[in-house]
Amino acid sequence: MGERLTEIFGTDVFNESVMEERLPAETFQALKETIHQGKRLEPEVAEVIAQEMKKWALEHGATHYTHWFQPMTGVTAEKHDSFIAPAQKGKILLEFSSKELIKGEPDASSFPSGGLRATFEARGYTTWDCTSPAFLREDAAGVTLCIPTAFCSYTGEALDMKTPLLRSMEAINRQALRIVHLFGHKDVSRVECSVGPEQEYFLVDQKNYRKREDLIFTGRTLFGAKPPKGQEMDDHYFGSLTERVGSYMKELNLELWKLGILAKTQHNEVAPAQHELAPIYTTANMATDHNQLIMECMKKVAKRHGLECLLHEKPFAGVNGSGKHNNWSLVTDTGKNLLNPGKTPNENIQFLLFLAAVIEAVDNHADLLRLSAANPGNDQRLGADEAPPAIISIFLGEQLTDVVAQLIETGEAKHLKKEGKLHTGVSTLPTFGRDGTDRNRTSPFAFTGNKFEFRTVASSMSIADANTTLNSIVAETLERFANLLEASDNFDQAVHDLIKSSLTQHQRILFNGNGYSPEWIAEAERRGLPNLPSMVDAIPALTTEKAIRLFTRQGVLSESELRSRAEISYEIYAKAINIEARTMIDMAGTLYIPAIVRYTSELSNSINSVKAACETADVSVQTKLLIKTSSLLAEAQKALDALRKLDVKANGKTEGKEMALFFRREVCPAMEALRRPIDELEMIVDRRLWPVPTYAELLYDM
Ligand code: ADP
């Protein structure tokens, strides 16, 4: 397999080595300058690339091409065109020019725009993003050439997730370069942010999945009592893979490798049926595209194995949820990681300055970071069963915390807490240097050696927003730093003072303790840190004066783009909860309640027939069960009626924010009220009568 692996890797990608081989040297050089240095791409160059790309795709059996883009729905979209064009005598030509490569015109009115365009101004454009390579997708529809693109309106406003991400990468490059140059590294000409997202997911058997309307329509279970065995035995985490899951992962890896995705780590996660896949990090833009492809492949490959892949943040209440750990750092084109502390972080002033910049940025805009990881599913996950809380704070670990404390106190960090050796107490095991930081699983934003790990990010979401936000807020702080430092005539003193004052002012965001504890919620409130449990609470962060200043100044999002994004977020929330509520109404009314009624008749029949057979027989068990079941049944019916009423009421609302608030405040509690009695009944009613697979079946029947 070893050799085959290097042959397979990237076979479906029009990547740099393919281009180098196939393009004229000057074309390749020009494209490389566009990709790596952000230079403009000339039309003649694009034409040569288009022709070669077409040839390559056709050689690989492609019949269609598509502009692959990422509208605000969070998933990818595409419109396929075949390469054919009519020629004389009933024949065809295969056509594809730079025009088709560079520009597409999907009808923008079918995608969310949050009021950015009226439906009569439906025109939208997709434009080629040459920084992420084109690739082939092979499925039942044949082979398609997929061209990563950005998507914007007729008037140039971003209608997608990619455009702001690319803008934010420019922003952070601009500001980080200024700092690096101040430190004398004139050879650096570009700073990129690199991202490695770890993807968590669940696999369930397709036959069980198909019996659960809630999983089909909403991606999560809306009912379900806890199974007798959960994750308390800790026996699933890193447990050995079953044959079935193993063969799934094998095929998934193969698909991803062909797409040039560096799928690296795979293992079982904390919860039963939960797994994780992590690729090796790459630039934020590619990492985002790749993550979309990873999610797509996970779902596609699962179906081939009679499985369904659940990417929802909280498929099962009371069981560990799924997140996406977004590892983020800044790397120069000379190969230096700016967040690498080196052996003596206390003496690495440039590192400390970047560290201070991230801390200041996260403290200034904790609300925006929270929002960048918000979706309706994450509302269920955050703060529950081993997920980070909705409060954003930073974990630095013992060593760096000590360095920061010294800096705040004296402006200098004279000593370093030693890492020490790890002694296992077993002489045959090698001793090795222990990491300077231990792990803290409860922290939403943790420094992990040479990168930050943003763990709040939702498992089903694009990582674009999270990284756009991170890049923008850090760019803003770096700009402040650079302005100050460039204006000073004593650089060393100025850096020293700046690090001290910034850390002093923003130390409240640092927290190494247990993020799950209730004491932390109270403590965070005392520190003035925002606690935004729901997506709906977080959306206003996008349109505060502070946010508008940040995003417009960094050239990432205009005020109208921000307002439209807020509107879209409210709509997404309202729609998602609306579907959940309706699914519950349907399931309760047509599955659960009829099944429970049947059980009450069985109980009544039993009481009657036993009594008829023997008047003195004890029917207290049946009677008690009947009383309990009937009373919970009545409670469920009452809750169902209440939810139905709210559903009707919701229909009268049209404005996004009003709707979202209504769903959050009224509909969500009503859904809870319906779930409660039915989950309780699940533990009482005869298993044979229960209309859907239980948690135990979903999680263990694999
Ligand atoms: P963990 O200990 O959390 O499993 P890993 O070293 O396996 O950490 O890395 C997790 C993810 O972080 C991987 O995708 C990895 O490629 C990525 N990563 C490692 N270094 C960096 C970096 N400097 N910048 C961004 N991501 C990184």
Ligand code: MG
């Ligand atoms: Mg990790």
